[in-house]
Amino acid sequence: MKKLLLSIVITISILFSHETNAQGCVAIRQFSGIGNAVGQGNLLEQGEWNISANYRYFKSFRHFSGTEEHPHRVENNTEVINWSHGLDLNLSYAITDRAYLIASIPYAYNERSSLYEHGRNSRHMTYSKGIADMRVGAGYWLLSGEKAKNGNTAVGLGLKLPTGDYNAQGTFYNVGPGGSPEIRPVDQSIQLGDGGWGFIVDAQGIWNLPKSFFLYYDGFYMFNPRNTNGTQTNRARASEAIMSVPDQFAFRTGLFKPISFVHGMGLSLGGRVEGVPVRDLIGESDGFRRPGYIVSVEPGVSYMLGNFTTTLTVPVALIRNRTRSLTDIADSTPDNRRHGDAAFADYLVNVNLAWRIPKKVKGVFNNLD
Template sequence: MKKFLVASVLYLLLSHQAKTQGCVAIRSTGGFCTRDQAMNHDANKWMLSISNRYFKSFRHFVGTEEQKERLERGTEVINYSYTLDLALTRNLGKGWSMTLDVPIVNNARSSMYEHGGNNAKNARHYTRSFGVGDIRIAAYRWLFEPSKMKNWNIQFGLGLKLPTGDYRYQDFFIKNDSTRLLGYVDQSIQLGDGGTGFTTEINAYYNINSMIGFYGNFYYLFNPREQNGVSTARGGTPSSDAVKYGTTVMSVPDQMMIRAGASLTINKFTFSAGIRDEAQPSKDVIGGSMGFRRPGYIISIEPGVNYQFKNATLYAYGPFAVKRNRVQSNADKLKTAATGVYAKGDAAFADYLINVGCAFKF
């Protein structure tokens, strides 16, 4: 079996603070799981991963139904998101390691409704955010001694997510030629969520032989804080519905990701294909669920390729969406119960995202 077989895809599980593909504000983790990492668990080894992630979201969904009229009328909201994610891992020996994950985020959001209005002339403008996101520190442990388990292993991780990203980022909203309001930017482009949370991870791989393997990743962020106190009125006055159904301020939601797939190694290349499911639940496991959020999930097919050098790996992944679903939020459920009319908001998603990067052992 080749020494540097990458069986479970060298990849940052969800570059911390890089949202999922659109207005459903999922921010991520760091951490990776590869046979190469397991087989080189040396107390004198470090690993630095540098990931670049980009997407453009613009397709609006209510549930699983796309709101195609938004594109036809030119009223769609467009989010451009780029994240440079830096993850430094220290292998401690005996299957233990620790990772420090630092994201640097650059977002831009183009819309009409937040500015002059969807029916106003020349109403499309931008709001932006840039800076360090929420930093995460995590500890990992392989279930079995890596040197003795060459064909398969399972890794468990427990992390602490710190509220280092600015969750009160502001920009100007252009109401007309003479009126500009300074307000908090949309939740989807805030640099952080304002909560101190903890993460759980399970990473695994299984190799049939030196060429064919399987991988799986599970990640969940528990965010006990219910709301962060940041206004959703964009510099204006909250609507009566926002007051009535508790969405005048932003929530601090949980998030989840699941990945699974297969890999094929040929010489120094590892090709992979799998399923990726990213989600923001409508209800948190710990703490309340009031406040504004756009819960939902996106299921993608995720092809990828790695190229292995002696002490470095290059990788590229391009997951593309096959199902997008903006589910009912807590506020939607309250409104449905109060009015007797089924209510569900919308969210914008991307068709695909681009994730390229490299990892170095030293």
């Protein structure tokens, strides 16, 4: 049982180090499911805490319409390049051995290089940095006691707060009167927030398999009922003049195995899909968005020492699909089928550090006399 619990602790730390980020022009917010802040929360006893920090980086530059890549964009030096750095600080607290609360504060720094946003004559940079959209929530593990000895599943509900700037501004060159620079909102993919209150449904689980393997899974869907947020896009099409406030989703699953000859180390291999839907499930879906999804293979390694666990996961993109938006469909004609593009990354780097704070034992010296 101790071996099982040790393995689960390591595995859970890997599972919830994941982040969904923009990974390019498909504007998946710097955001994770409720499970990310749980860390080792499934093994916390009542009154215990878990603190974790997750850093993530990617560079997006490969353009796709649908699943078709446009390599000429790189060859002709017309590609859009996003560099993204994100840091999430997560805190979870065990109300009981099965119920937990979480809070997550994300910080982001983004750089974007392009030609088309600067008059198409010369390449320039825009930037954004600051607090992104915070999340708070709660979860509950469905099984207890003997029923949970071979695995468990938790469900969670959360709230995404519009704390990130959704109208971050930057300097755009060669676009004003006489080719002068202008201050405008930066692209949707590097905005720090989306301006909407979001509602999150989350699930996660892990199950013991033969030969010390473990099956893991976790996923979320975030409902964003707000239609548009009022931020100008400066795009040519009137239907895309204002930024949309889109839903988003992610799901991961795979296998984890402790390494017997290196105490505290484990390896994982799984897959993940994440993206932005064409239409929201609740509310209208007007304005500009780049819908799409990314399917990745996700290897990972973790190491646990005492109450500290560090993990590294590197999702590598297998399928990148910029789906047709509602404005693409509405503005198409039989002779002109519109299908916008988006830039995607080849891979994403996640580094996570989690610290489980055990509950102080009361009366530990009571029997010394």
